[in-house]
Amino acid sequence: MADSTLLTVEDLSVHFSTSRGTAHAVDRVSFSIEKGETLALVGETGCGKSVTARSILKLVPEPPGRYASGSIRLANPDGSSTDMLAAPMREVRAIRGERISMIFQDPGKALNPALTIGRQLAEVFGEHRLGMILERAGLDPDKARPTARRIAQQRAGATRRRVYSLTNRVTSRALQRSIDEAVMAALADTGIPNTRKIMASYPHELSGGMKQRVMIAQALACDPDLLVADEPTTALDVTIQARILELIHEMQQRRGTAILYITHDLSIVRQFADRVAVMYAGRIVESGRAIDVLTAPQHPYTQGLLAAIPRPGTPRGQLEAIPGSVPQLIDPPAQCHFASRCKWAAPACSAAVPRLLAVRPMHETACFRYESAESVGMPQEDMPARIHHEGATAE
Amino acid sequence: MTALASPRISLPTDPNHRTAAGVRWERRLQLAREVLRNPLTVFGLVIIGFFLLMAAAAPLLTEQNQPDAYQAPRDWSNIDVPPGTDGHVLGTDSTGGDVLYGIIWGSRLSLQLSFTVVFTTLVIGTIVGSIAAMRGGRVDNVLMRIVDIFLAIPELIFALAIAAVLGPSFENIILALASVFWVKYARIVRGEIIRVKQSEYVAAARVVGDSTWNIYRKDVLPNSLTPLMVQATLDMGNVVLIGATLSYLGLAQAGLTEWGAMVSAGQSGLLAGEWWVSTFAGLAIVLWALAFNLVGDGLRDVLDPKMEGR
């Protein structure tokens, strides 16, 4: 693992058992994320991008899910690394929220409807930043009384808090102020104007954009090394989406957080991501720098996806649609899953799984059109029309 | 497309030539297969089948008592004999009534009780709930306040009060239970219909211009019935449980071969070590209620609209 690498996913497979067979939701996926960079994982419904994201935090429910193979290694500051899949649950929990956190597509569902925003954020600080809260309240974290600790952790009952505030008026106030200030600072950081009002609100009283800001404040409260963002703007209006994207970008610049950005929308990627990995039917079919993938896509699927997006110049009603639909992932055959929809498909495509190959520096794609018949071990006539590396002409 | 063909002949050999009825049956069969995949559901179905057989074959299994088949024959020479005594496999009670006879003929009463009560209340509840939900406004308000009044009183106490006023008899127990159970269905149906009415396929049917009655019949009702069916199955067991409680409390005729009444009759002997009357009758009640609950849960798992079709 290079020094600058934060997370390495290798050979990850996630299977789900269903009544009809085993669904290969994620199939031998490998990628890595550098410190401070943004990697966008792009794909359509059911391509496995969300499952991949959840796997990183080990959030896939088992059963029906199962990590069938692979490792997800998070680099530690001391040079060692932790495999999220093999580590004991206690360790995984310590990493969640502290070093890797996540924001979701629907912030309404990710926030607890029964607690005020202030309380929810206070819990995060109590959980991960107890020392800081106590210290700022003028208490020594090592010597603080258990009651003070519990109050800071938001675990003390109402009676206990009341008794404490009566007997230790000064400390109690200092503690509350310390918590409130931490929460307010976190909220203000995300550009929420009236933090006091928001803290006293319940999630249902806020708009979608505001809830997503709260989620971001919560996710970034502990300065994680990696933020996994699972379609955080899909449910939002464009004007708000623009603000939220700006916010995430700005927070990243300021704190050096790496971001794994899951989306189905290629147009966001251009402004927002350093690198892109395109997923199709559980596999990564193309990856590279965002600008390269968007301007010179190599895999037929990426090409199709880009051509299908309506642009100002496209003649009306003449979008290049990809025919057919995504194949079933239940007990899939060993082949290129895009073969059934691909205009280049040849017998080889239905006979083996193409490897991810570099077509130029930092740009890989998994397509037989870049492989020679010898290296695959297939007869020449079964191969699709070939493209030479660097060149864009078919034979 | 076989357009305008002469009278339709079904061609079972052609897989593409299918009929609507055939496809609907296929779907039902598939649902049935899904239901049968759960071993607990199958277990419940087996018990229910066993009780049904027992009820059907009652006159064959035992010699029917005259004049009233629902009074166990009295064997005055064998009072309170334990199970296994010659001629009395499950023993007798303090009046010499055969326990096995009671359980076999009691299954007929239980069947009668649960089917009559559940079927009538289902129909009444569906009608009331549908009117409330489809009409809305004041009609809905009035009907639902009536339902609220019924729901405010615990069902057992309410049934008890009705049965007490009408006097002790098995028919009155049926009546008492029926007057209690419909409200639950009315409420479920109303809630479901209001949910379905807001769905886009109902909006689509309105755009097409179909009549309200057709929309109710084709879109609203079929999509509202699932939770009702599950509840009805569960209630098949509950009704017998509550019915047994009422007869246990003495609201059935004395000596009736009703399981609850039998538990009640055997109670006095329990302290003297004569456990068998209450135990076997109680066991029958528990098995009955358990069986329907298992099947109801199994149905819920399969029919749950959230799971369906995905």
Place this chain on the structure above:
Amino acid sequence: MNQHQPTIIRDRTPVSDAVLTLHDVKVHYPVKEGLLQSVTGHVRAVDGVDLTIGRGQTLGLVGESGCGKTTLGRVIAGLVEPTGGDLWVNLTAEQQRDVDRLRAVEPASMTAADRAAWQSLQTGHRLGSMSRENQRAYRRNCQVVFQDSFASLNPRQLVRDIVGRPLRVHQGLSGDRLNAKVGELLDMVGLGSQHMYRYPHQFSGGQRQRISIARALALNPEFVVLDEPTSALDVSVQAQILNLLVDLQGELGLTYLFITHDLGVVQHLSTTIAVMYLGQIAEYGPTDLVFNDPLHPYTRILRDSNPSLDGENDATEWELTGSVPNPISPPHGCRLHPRCPVARAECGWSVDDVLTDIEDRAPLLFETISRVERQDDFTADVTFDTEVSARAFADRLQASRAHDAVDRPLEIADATVSVSFREVPDATLQQLREGRLTSCTRTQNLGALPPIHETRR
């Protein structure tokens, strides 16, 4: 109906036949509160929409969530009763001019000829007063494709019954004749008669949307309302459906009302576009012109916020501030002005704007307000706990854009600040150029979108 209200005569020059003409359409939902459920206000979901849907065109209706576009679509489809305004069906260009003219005339002062013309227009073309027969014909002629194809197909019906339903209802078809027609319709949308005996859940999202389209086309309608038909689909499938819609339009001569929040899609598909904000139309015009040269700040902001695949999207200054106002009491003047980057004095500032602004940006100051006494929406005395707060409030106000709109200087007496703004009539949609309408008062005055840099903040 409020055709007798004095209305502003809009200088519109209708050029084509219209399948539908909307005049001042409103949908207000009462807000009920308390034990007695007394009405305390109205949510103005749609608040005075004028719109013409020309025959054969594709009108894109764009806006963000909560702007009322879906409600408006449902009014047009007959699923929601409007609480005000008129819907006119099948007016020729000349009839549209007549309606425009006659609406403004008091019935008492009409000439006999006018009265007769008005009467015949009402009975022949206005929904609500035309014959039941004609009304049913309009309903048959206007069909809908809904957003969520999973929710809009009855899960317990076979495709044959779903697609064949309009045929059964209106043409009494059944048996083999029904099957033949359903097969044709399925062929038309790229499915086949082999799909007839299946349930909706056996199809993919794109195929289900094709079934919806087949159902909508069963009665040969002229006019189809497409309510976000592709927003639940993946891009590659969306492209298939959009192509299909364009093909069908060419083949069958359909008129589309395309409701969406996706600017890329609307730009691709629509010939004309109407941008909605907070229950009203902000801008209306030919799609290309609206995109290249927006005449309403809101359109410009929408366009600039939309991420694009081509070219760098410069960090733009055209952005909205604050949050969406309460639709129960929308802002006066132009509805966008509290959030608009180019708002000025003439845009309709009122007391509420100032209060909302300090609630958001100076919450501590807001909490020191002890009483607000209003004469009307434009004039009020705001009393604070201390004189210091009152001064701070006055300073804030003086530094803000809203201060340009006061009609007399702020008066500070003790802890009370008296504010009074010039009353401004509500912004209306007006034609600025041939076929280009905007409701932005500044644009109407300048003749072009106001430049952003000279606007003082």
